[in-house]
Amino acid sequence: MKILIVEDELPLLEILSDKFLEANFEVFRAEDGEAGLEEALKNHPDMILLDILLPKMDGLEMLGKLRDDDWGKNAQVILLTNLSDSEKVAEATKLGTYDYLVKSDWKLDDVVKKVNEKLGR
Amino acid sequence: MKGVQTPFILSKFFFPVLILAVLGIFFVFSFFIFIILKDAHFNDVSNRAEIIATAISEDIDAKKHESIQQAGDERNEIYKSIKTLFKTVIEFNPQINSIYTFRKTDTEGIVSFVVDSADTYDKDGNGTIEPDEMMASIGETYDTAQAPRILNALYTPTHDDEVTSDKWGEWISGYAPIRDATGKTVAVVGVDISATHYAEYLLLMQKVIAIAGAITLTLLALFSFLIFAQMKRFRAYIMEKLGEIQIIFENAPVGIYTILPDGTISTFNPKMVELSGVEYSQKIIGQNALKLDTYKKAGMDKFFKRGLAGESFEVETPYTSHFGHKTTHRHYIGTPLFVPNTKKVSRLLLIVQDITKQKELEKQNVEYSKNLELKVKQQTKHLEHQLQMEENSKKAMQNILEDYKQSEGSLKKERDRANAILSSMDEGVILTNQENNIVLINQAGGTALHTAPADTIGKKISHYIKLEDANEKKYNVENYIKNVIGHGDIARIGLGDKLFCKPPNNSKFPISLLITPFHSDGISGSVLVFKNIIKDKQLDEAKSSFISVASHQLRTPLTSIRWYAEMLRAESMKNFTEKERKYTENIYNGALRLNEIINLLLSLSRIESGKVQSKIEKLNCSECLAGILTQLSSQITKKAVHIEKEIDDDLPAVFGDRLQIEQALSNLLSNAINYSHTGGTIKIITKKEVGGIKISIKDNGIGIPTEEKNKIFDRFFRASNAIKIVPNGSGLGLTLVKELVKSWGGQIEFTSEENRGSTFSFTIPHSSRIL
Numbered sequence: 001m002k003i004l005i006v007e008d009e010l011p012l013l014e015i016l017s018d019k020f021l022e023a024n025f026e027v028f029r030a031e032d033g034e035a036g037l038e039e040a041l042k043n044h045p046d047m048i049l050l051d052i053l054l055p056k057m058d059g060l061e062m063l064g065k066l067r068d069d070d071w072g073k074n075a076q077v078i079l080l081t082n083l084s085d086s087e088k089v090a091e092a093t094k095l096g097t098y099d100y101l102v103k104s105d106w107k108l109d110d111v112v113k114k115v116n117e118k119l120g121r
Numbered sequence: 122m123k124g125v126q127t128p129f130i131l132s133k134f135f136f137p138v139l140i141l142a143v144l145g146i147f148f149v150f151s152f153f154i155f156i157i158l159k160d161a162h163f164n165d166v167s168n169r170a171e172i173i174a175t176a177i178s179e180d181i182d183a184k185k186h187e188s189i190q191q192a193g194d195e196r197n198e199i200y201k202s203i204k205t206l207f208k209t210v211i212e213f214n215p216q217i218n219s220i221y222t223f224r225k226t227d228t229e230g231i232v233s234f235v236v237d238s239a240d241t242y243d244k245d246g247n248g249t250i251e252p253d254e255m256m257a258s259i260g261e262t263y264d265t266a267q268a269p270r271i272l273n274a275l276y277t278p279t280h281d282d283e284v285t286s287d288k289w290g291e292w293i294s295g296y297a298p299i300r301d302a303t304g305k306t307v308a309v310v311g312v313d314i315s316a317t318h319y320a321e322y323l324l325l326m327q328k329v330i331a332i333a334g335a336i337t338l339t340l341l342a343l344f345s346f347l348i349f350a351q352m353k354r355f356r357a358y359i360m361e362k363l364g365e366i367q368i369i370f371e372n373a374p375v376g377i378y379t380i381l382p383d384g385t386i387s388t389f390n391p392k393m394v395e396l397s398g399v400e401y402s403q404k405i406i407g408q409n410a411l412k413l414d415t416y417k418k419a420g421m422d423k424f425f426k427r428g429l430a431g432e433s434f435e436v437e438t439p440y441t442s443h444f445g446h447k448t449t450h451r452h453y454i455g456t457p458l459f460v461p462n463t464k465k466v467s468r469l470l471l472i473v474q475d476i477t478k479q480k481e482l483e484k485q486n487v488e489y490s491k492n493l494e495l496k497v498k499q500q501t502k503h504l505e506h507q508l509q510m511e512e513n514s515k516k517a518m519q520n521i522l523e524d525y526k527q528s529e530g531s532l533k534k535e536r537d538r539a540n541a542i543l544s545s546m547d548e549g550v551i552l553t554n555q556e557n558n559i560v561l562i563n564q565a566g567g568t569a570l571h572t573a574p575a576d577t578i579g580k581k582i583s584h585y586i587k588l589e590d591a592n593e594k595k596y597n598v599e600n601y602i603k604n605v606i607g608h609g610d611i612a613r614i615g616l617g618d619k620l621f622c623k624p625p626n627n628s629k630f631p632i633s634l635l636i637t638p639f640h641s642d643g644i645s646g647s648v649l650v651f652k653n654i655i656k657d658k659q660l661d662e663a664k665s666s667f668i669s670v671a672s673h674q675l676r677t678p679l680t681s682i683r684w685y686a687e688m689l690r691a692e693s694m695k696n697f698t699e700k701e702r703k704y705t706e707n708i709y710n711g712a713l714r715l716n717e718i719i720n721l722l723l724s725l726s727r728i729e730s731g732k733v734q735s736k737i738e739k740l741n742c743s744e745c746l747a748g749i750l751t752q753l754s755s756q757i758t759k760k761a762v763h764i765e766k767e768i769d770d771d772l773p774a775v776f777g778d779r780l781q782i783e784q785a786l787s788n789l790l791s792n793a794i795n796y797s798h799t800g801g802t803i804k805i806i807t808k809k810e811v812g813g814i815k816i817s818i819k820d821n822g823i824g825i826p827t828e829e830k831n832k833i834f835d836r837f838f839r840a841s842n843a844i845k846i847v848p849n850g851s852g853l854g855l856t857l858v859k860e861l862v863k864s865w866g867g868q869i870e871f872t873s874e875e876n877r878g879s880t881f882s883f884t885i886p887h888s889s890r891i892l
Contacts, residue, residue: 011681015688053673082676104676104716108684 001119004028004045006036006062007080008054012103016049016080019108023116033057037065044071047115052081052092063095076118080111134348141341148334155327166216170295170312173210177220178297178310180206186222186299186308210312218315222299224308376473379458382429382466384411396451396475398442415442421453428455428469437476449477551649552639553582557599560646569653570624586649587623588614588632596620598634602647605636612636622651631655672723679719683712714849721853724784725836728860735778735865742775742782742807742814742885743768749786753794762797762820767806775814775885777865782885785861788854789818789881795847796879797822813867813886821878830873834859842875858883 003025007013010031017027028043030036033054040048040062048066052059059079066072079092079100089100099114106114115121181203188199207220293314298306370377376393380386386409389402399405411422419440427434434455441448452474457466543550549566551559559577567574570585577585581599588596605612614620614634622632630653639646686709693702750757750764757764793803797820806817823842825833832838837852844850862869862883873879 009677009681012677012684015681015684018688019684082673082680102676103680104683105720108687 001047001121002026002028002043002045003115004030004036004039004043004048006030006033006039006048006054006059007051008032009051015108016111019112020115023112025115031055033059033062037062040066040072040075041069044075046076046119048075048077049080049111049115050077052079052083060091060095063092067095078114078118134344134351138341138344138348141337141344144333144337145341148330148337151326151330152334155330166293166314167295169214170293170314171297172295173214173217173220174295174297174310174312176297177206177210177312178299181222181299181310183299183301183307186224214314216314218313219311221311221313222308223311376471376475378405378471378473380410380425380429380469380471382468384409384425384429386410387468393473396442396449396473415440419451424453424455425469425471428457428471429466431457431459431464431466433457449475450480452476548650548652551577551582551586551651552646553602553649554646557582557602557647559585566651569630569651570622571626571628572624582649585624586632586634586651588634589621589623589629591619591621598636598649601634601636602649605647606638606645609638611638622653633657672719675719676716679712679716683709683716686712714851718851718853721851721857725853725857725860728857728864735781737776737778739774739776740779740782742772742816745779745783745786746805746807746816749783749790752787753790756791756794760794760797761800762794763800763802765802765804767804767808769807769809769814772807772809772814773887775887777885781861781865785858785883786816786818788858789883792854792881793818793820793822793879795850796820796843801878810884813884815882815884817880817882819878819880824875824877824879825871825873826875830871833871833873834869855881 001024003020005013005016005020005027007016007029008031013029013031017029020027028039028045030039031054034056036048036050036054036059037057039045050059050063054062057065059081063077066075066077073096077096079089080103081100082103083089092100099118101111101114185199185203210220211217295312295314297310299308299310301307370388370390373390373392376396377388377390378386378393379388386406389397389406391402394400394402394405397405410416410425413422416422416425419438421436421438421440424434424436435453436455437450437452439448440451454472456470456472458468458470459465460467543563546563546565549569550561550563551566552561554560558579559582560579562574562577564574567577570577572585582602583597583599586598588598590596601612601614612635614632614636620632620634621629622634623629633652633654635650637648637650639648686705689697689705690702690709693705697705746766790803790805797803801821804817804819806815806819808815808817823846825840826842829838829840833840834855835852836856839850839852858881859869866886867884869881869883871879871881
């Protein structure tokens with residue numbers, strides 16, 4: 001299973017990558033929205049863990065662009081963010097996300113469980 | 122008549138007439154005296170004339186007389202002697218005017234010789250009148266028509282030797298015959314004595330008397346005429362007055378009659394006839410009033426006697442008439458009429474009035490007065506009583522007034538204070554009446570609405586507070602007011618709803634509006650507190666931004682710590698030492714705690730800044746409870762507490778945000794579990810209440826110390842006994858519960874007793890109050 005993690009916080013990116021690698025995922029990484037979009041369109045991951053506050057292109061813009069793509073419009077996305085902005089959440093929901101998780105409230109294990117649940121693993 | 126004023130002036134004529142009459146009488150008397158004197162004098166003079174004439178006739182005989190008629194010397198001598206004789210007589214008798222002779226014929230007398238006293242003679246007897254002149258008189262003839270007296274004297278037999286006298290004009294003539302030898306009268310000697318000679322004073326008096334008498338008589342005539350005229354007028358006046366009196370007498374509405382001094386009734390007017398009941402007045406006229414029984418019975422005879430004695434009287438008496446035997450009340454006025462200028466009573470005038478009706482009225486009046494007096498007394502008592510009560514009321518009023526004045530002063534102070542508060546407020550405050558007209562607005566309100574406060578008074582609130590949302594959809598503020606007044610609740614509009622106000626000058630601004638119903642003296646209205654929240658919005662946005670950023674910025678490293686700790690923890694199970702595992706565990710737990718605190722703080726911040734987005738849905742509280750209990754199942758098991766539920770059967774559904782309600786329930790249940798003793802009991806009671814439901818969480822745990830109860834909802838506060846049980850609590854749980862409950866318009870309360878347990882309750886209304 002392929003998973004793309006788009007996260008600008010390097011420590012979080014590292015630990016998430018490690019965790020999902022442990023969980024036998026092929027992990028793709030991006031540190032900004034542009035790279036994330038590129039990776040997504042290139043690698044067609046089974047799941048995208050997407051942060052919202054990203055440099056160059058924020059998560060929602062990337063999501064929007066992703067949805068414009070034929071493949072991207074059906075891509076599975078879980079927003080993984082610490083942002084409490086309800087407007088952004090609503091906007092993201094409109095664009096179509098599987099879930100919205102507040103990173104600080106979730107254990108890594110639970111995040112992995114969530115992804116597996118969605119992917120049917 | 123005494124006292125009658127007449128227009129006449131008889132009295133003024135009285136003395137003049139009297140005097141004139143006296144004078145007239147005097148003059149008449151004098152006149153007659155004078156006539157007598159004059160006659161006497163005339164007789165005297167006549168006698169003298171006769172005597173002189175006789176004397177001369179004795180001296181002149183027929184022959185001498187004959188001689189003087191003829192011319193010749195003989196005549197002249199005789200003539201001279203006769204002339205001398207005549208002159209001498211005249212000298213000695215100056216009153217003699219002339220002496221002459223008449224020759225007698227059958228039909229006439231011819232002057233044959235004349236000597237006038239007018240002649241002026243010298244001592245020689247020569248007169249100034251020439252003999253021719255004198256002689257001119259001689260021969261004058263007098264016929265009977267001219268000189269009837271002389272001829273009468275010549276031809277009429279006379280008495281006393283045929284000597285006679287006559288007065289004619291101013292002359293008194295004495296005549297003596299001259300006889301011839303046969304005794305036949307052939308001539309007459311005449312002696313004219315002037316009447317003016319006799320008694321000058323008598324003549325003067327005669328003139329005076331004549332003139333005075335004439336004047337007197339004229340005046341008397343004049344006055345007599347005037348008096349006659351006056352008398353005529355007076356008579357007419359008297360007749361007129363008598364006529365009037367007669368009319369009055371006949372038509373007077375009172376009885377009038379008179380009694381003569383002997384008591385005889387002399388007059389009786391028709392009204393009196395009517396009063397007496399007689400058929401006609403003649404039936405009573407002539408009767409003696411002093412003797413009539415009817416008057417005696419009435420006691421009037423005594424009064425009549427008094428009146429006839431000259432004393433006026435006025436009396437009221439009952440009277441039974443002789444005719445008809447009718448008893449009436451009569452009012453008598455008796456006035457004696459006196460003979461003018463005497464004290465003698467000519468008659469007694471009586472005026473009688475039937476006062477029977479007046480008496481009856483008087484009687485009624487007396488009765489009425491008595492009743493009135495009684496009523497007045499009663500009313501007076503009543504009024505006195507009322508007055509007393511009024512006095513008391515007045516005192517009370519004065520007290521109230523003093524109190525009012527005091528309170529007015531206080532009220533003024535309060536009003537001034539209120540005005541000061543309103544003036545100093547940043548929020549606009551508007552008070553509306555039942556008709557939604559603005560009755561009060563503060564300065565901040567006017568500023569926010571870009572209008573002078575005074576201009577808004579009396580105008581509709583909807584004219585100034587025009588609400589619309591971000592899509593320019595309009596909302597009528599009066600509908601909100603109506604809801605508020607109808608429900609009796611406060612309404613908050615705008616804070617989270619992006620509502621705008623568009624006042625008349627078109628400057629739209631974001632508004633936060635609080636509407637409160639207002640009741641005073643039965644009048645309903647509303648109080649609107651509003652604010653241009655552009656700055657608040659900006660602040661909110663800044664807060665939101667801060668909260669977002671802060672939450673993100675805090676959480677991101679925390680997430681890092683937590684996840685790395687999680688990974689380390691997982692690793693530690695395999696390869697770490699006991700100490701390393703313990704350290705890792707502490708790092709992990711610390712991260713969890715910090716996360717919890719940050720979440721709680723962020724939640725509180727959102728609630729306090731109104732940034733909480735509520736998702737309102739119909740909820741079943743039992744389901745919520747079940748969910749929470751499931752979440753806390755491990756905690757429950759660990760503490761071995763026993764959960765009891767008391768849930769009303771017909772518990773209604775409520776509308777609210779599931780997450781918020783679950784959060785509140787979770788916090789309270791978590792506290793109850795944490796602060797219960799092991800094996801304790803927690804009771805969950807859910808009851809239906811007016812307007813919603815009430816959920817109570819009751820434990821029998823450690824309770825809250827009394828002196829710490831008032832701080833139990835303070836941020837970060839932890840009761841001293843709680844710290845011993847759960848050292849790592851955040852102290853934010855109850856604060857969050859309170860804010861959550863407040864946000865949905867509920868109430869939170871608690872009771873607690875140290876070492877016996879606590880009961881925390883909150884209410885959830887049927888519907889959310891957030892519009």
